[in-house]
Amino acid sequence: MATSSEPATQSPRNAADRLVLKLRTAWQDLRSCTDGAAQAAAVGKQAPADLQNLQDMRAWYEETSRQLLMAPLERFLKLQPIKSALDALSMRDPEISTRALNARSRIDRKLQRILIATALDLPELWRIFRVGNNVAESQSWQKRREAHNKEASVVLDHYARWAQKAIGEEKKREEASRDPRNDLWWRQHRALLETLQVEMAWRNLTLTWFSASETLIGDVHRESEEARSYKAATLRWLEEGAPLDLAQDSSFALITPEERLRGWALPIESEARLKLAERTELLVGGLRPRLRRIAIHSRFLRAFDTYARKRMRGLIEHSWQMTARVVRDAEQSKEIIAYWGETSLNRPGDASQLIEEARQNATISLVEEFTLVPVEELNREAVEAFWRWHQAGSLMLEANQDGWFAFLRRPRARSFLPTAAEMLRLQSRTALLRGVQWVRSRVERTMESVGGRVPAHPVLPAVIRRTTLRDTLELPAAKRELPPLYRLLFRLAPVEDRRFLVGRDQELAGIDQAVTDWEAGRFAACLLIGARGSGKTSLLNCAVRETLADHRLIRSEFNDRLLRPEQLDAFLRSLLGLRDDADLLEGLASERRILILEEGERIFVRTVDGFAVVHHLMHLIHRTAATTLWLIVMNDRSFRMLDAATYLHRVFSHRINAMSVSRSDLETAILERHRLSGLRLEFAPPPAGDPRVNRAKRWVGIEDSPQTLFFDSLLQQSEGIFRSAFELWLSSIERVEGDTIHIRQPLDPSFNLFRSELAQEDHFTLLVIQEHGSLTQEELAEVLCESQDKSRGRTERLTALGLIELDPEHPGLRVKPEAQRFVNDLLRRANLT
Structure with a gap:
């Protein structure tokens, strides 16, 4: 100047x-x-x-x-x-x-x-x-x-x-x-203004929290009242006889907790993005004010997630669970009526009885009055959430802003100690839980590698009764008397309704991809494999209705075992409607079609010359793939054996592995069927153990509910196979009281004693039966190279032990569904699989 x-x-x-x-x-x-x-x-x-x-x-x-x-x-x-x-x-x-x-x-x-x-x-x-x-x-x-x-x-x-x-x-x-001191003072002044602006922004963001929370409480309360009205309207409709011409077609759109939480947090996060810089320089007081560059926006979001979002999530989920229960009961009641209305069309003799029983079951769940969360309780929980956010969140942000060392020297830091202790306890609890899970998984792997625990020698009782599979699994001697609706829902038959096909989305997508390749002129042949009862036919039923609906389709199965190529040709001519002397290749090439053949395990027998039909089928697939999309279905054991003998996998462009499903899919499949019955479920608690161990489990957070323990055991015993799981589910029903089904808690059985009942020839018998799906006495004797009398004596003994039974759908003997887990484990221990 x-x-x-x-x-x-x-x-x-x-x-x-x-x-x-x-x-x-x-x-x-x-x-x-x-x-x-x-x-x-x-x-x-x-x-x-x-x-x-x-x-x-x-x-x-x-x-x-x-x-x-x-x-x-x-x-x-x-x-x-x-x-x-x-x-x-x-x-x-x-x-x-x-x-x-x-x-x-x-x-x-x-x-x-x-x-x-x-x-x-x-x-x-x-x-x-x-x-x-x-x-x-x-x-x-x-x-x-x-x-x-x-x-x-x-x-x-x-x-x-x-x-x-x-x-x-x-x-x-x-x-x-130029005086360098002035530059430092101006820089401190700018940092001071930023520091004060952060304090003002924190206050304004808290006011935004209030606005968002007030809107949330109003929306949650309004949704609860609408759900109450929706339930009352559904109950009136049921009490009037659920007339089909006045059927309730409308549904209740319940907003999920995650959507509620996102909607609540969005205005706060949006305003924070405007008011707080991603990284800024602040001024920190003390004996000598110092400058600190802080990512204030990310620090705010971290404090917001820790002290505001988690608490509001609990409020939202608590209210949602109460409202969702009301809506779920109303929706379930309408779905029960709709489902049994469609099902009764195919059973005209029992139609009125089924519909009336369904209406009574649907009404029961709506008669009970559930208390929704009142607006006063929502306000009280919101006030508690505010104090948590206002005090702990502000202290955490202050510590990040000024530094933990400077913050902890202030007297008000003492009020943050309970919050810090709680965070440390939760982190320790999580770490301990992970450690327990890690040790458990390591122990399980070690036990698998060494062949399991050595069984203790039991004290010999006065009377020894031979153990059977039913005794080992602790299954009841006979099925409980179940309502007709329940027996229909859990009948052991392939499903036609897409809602019951759980956990098979990837398999359906694989079939769709094979069809797409075939339509584009590329080579395509599909092999669908899976354990018996795993849902292969159900998967095909839904694929026929969706993916394959627009194509010329022929579907059949091998009922009798085919051992010569001429038998396969005759079967295919009959299937295509050709004369006995017609050229099969010309018939297959005459038009484009999809050919589905189930029970592929019935085109071979495990003997020296027993694979001729398989080789002939592979030849036909190669010759006719341009016009015919072959979809062959067989069980997994048969495929492994055939692939080792004939390299079957080389023929197929797509292999669909419809094997076992996950625990969550198995639970969903069962509970989805049960839900349509309108009945309630009550799972028996597990037997009482050491109280000190139970207290430790509760503290660590690894104590599972009776329902979780039941489905864990069900998954192990059924190995994720739908049919086995359904039979075990029905066998686990202890009693039916009113509108409640009581499920007993199946414990993990010990097969050590039962395993000693079987000799090596029993192992081979079970293996070949699994590989062929089912075998007659003559076929079994031929495969094992022994007399029929000797083979019959062994199969009768295995039948008495509860391991095999007559196949209700095909000739011969099969391994019982509930014995699949034991047989698989037995053969694995004997190195036969």
């Missing part, structure tokens, strides 16, 4: 005295801000302890934060005292001599330190107040305020004496060099 060219007769107070006047005014402005904050703190009141309404809590928060935080900071930002002081220094220093500037440098540093420390203390009263108004911290703030006033008065007196000495100094004639 150019030096002044005014005459020497001008008043000597021109530069130095005006600078002192500006600095004194700046301090008085800043002091007025701190005085206003102190007066507001003197009359400020904590929230009433019995305040349970969110709107009242918002009114208290908004008014208190306005008085203690917003009013002082807004006045500070309006007056800008530190900026005025820095502007005065920048404007007047060029008019002052270098000697006078050097004499003033020490008091400049003192004044800037006082101004910065006082400004940083402006939001401190609100910080103290929002976590309980600690008396010691409030008194410490008052002492700092008085000390700053005294220090500032002394420094300003030093400025006045300096100005008197600087009156006779010559004015500077040349442009002064």
Whole structure:
């Protein structure tokens, strides 16, 4: 800045005295801000302890934060005292001599330190107040305020004496060099403004939290009332006889907890994105104010997720569970009526009885009155969530902003210790749970590798009865009397309804891909393999209705075992409607079609010359793939044996492995069928164990519910095979009382004693029966190269043990579905699989 060219007769107070006047005014402005904050703190009141309404809590928060935080900071930002002081220094220093500037440098540093420390203390009263108004911290703030006033008065007196000495100094004639201290002070000032803006943004984001929470509570309460009305309308419809012409076609669109939570958090996160920079430089107080670059936006989101989102998630899920139960009962009732209305069309003799029983079951679930979450409880939980977010969240953000070392030295940090202890306990609990799961998995792997635990030698009882599979599995001797609806739902037959096909989306997509390749002119042949009862036919039924619906389709199965190529040709001619002397290849090439052949395990027998039909089928597939999409279905054991003998996999472009399903899919498949019955379920608890172990499990969080334990055991015993699981489910029904089905808790059986009942020839017999699906006595004797009498004696013994039975759908003997797990384990231990 150019030096002044005014005459020497001008008043000597021109530069130095005006600078002192500006600095004194700046301090008085800043002091007025701190005085206003102190007066507001003197009359400020904590929230009433019995305040349970969110709107009242918002009114208290908004008014208190306005008085203690917003009013002082807004006045500070309006007056800008530190900026005025820095502007005065920048404007007047060029008019002052270098000697006078050097004499003033020490008091400049003192004044800037006082101004910065006082400004940083402006939001401190609100910080103290929002976590309980600690008396010691409030008194410490008052002492700092008085000390700053005294220090500032002394420094300003030093400025006045300096100005008197600087009156006779010559004015500077040349442009002064840039003072690096000014750059640091301006940088501190910018960081100070950012720090204050962060405090104001935190307060405004909390008001946004209130707005979002009030909207959420209103929406949740309104949805609950609509669900109550929806249930009442459905009940009236059922009581009127559920007339089909007045069928309830409308459904209730229940918003999921995740959608609710996203909708609640969206305005808060959006405003945080606008008000908080991704990374900014803040000013931290102390003996020497220091600069810190902080990713304030990500720190806010972390605190928000930890202390706000989790608590609101609990509120939303609690309300949703109550509302969803009401809606689920109403939807289930309508679905029961719709399902049995369609099913009764195919059973005209029992139609009226089935529909009436279905209506009664559907009405039972709606008669019971469920209490929805009242709006008062929602408000109370929201207020608790606010305090959690307001106190713990603000303390965590303050610690991230100022540094944990500086934060922990403050008395209010003690209120954060319970929160920190809770976080540490949850982390320790999670780590312990992971450790237990890791040890459990390691033990299971080790036991598998060494062949299992060595069974203890039992004390011989007075009477020894031979163990059977039913005794080992602890199954009841006969099926319980079940309602007709329940027997129909769990009948052991392939499903036609897509809703019952659970866990097979990838398999359906594989069939669709094979059809797409075939339509595009590429080679395609599909092999569908899976254990007996795993749902292969059900998968085909749904594929025929969806993926294969627009194509010429021929579907059949091999009922009798084919051992010569001529038998296969005759079977295919009959299937295609050709004459006995017609050329089979020309018939297959005459038009495009999809040919589905099930029970592929019946085209071979495990003898030296027993694979001729398989080789012939492979030849036909290669010759006719351009016009015929072959889809062959067989069980997994047959495929493994045929692939080893004939390299069967080389023929097929797509292999669909419809093997066992996951535990969640198995549970869904069973509960989806049960849900249509309208009956309730009650699972028996497991036997009582060591109470100390039970307490430890509860503390760690690994104690499973009776339902979880049941389906874990069901998955192990059925090996994920649908048919085996359904039979075990029906066998596990202990009794039916009113509208409740009681399920007993099946424990994991020990097969050690039962395994000793079987000899090596029994192992081979079970193996070949599994590989062929089923075998007659003659076929079994031929495969084992023994007499039929010897073979019959062994099969009768295996039947008495409960391992095999007559196949109800095909000739011969099969392995019983509930014995599949034991047989697979037995053959694996004998290294036969």
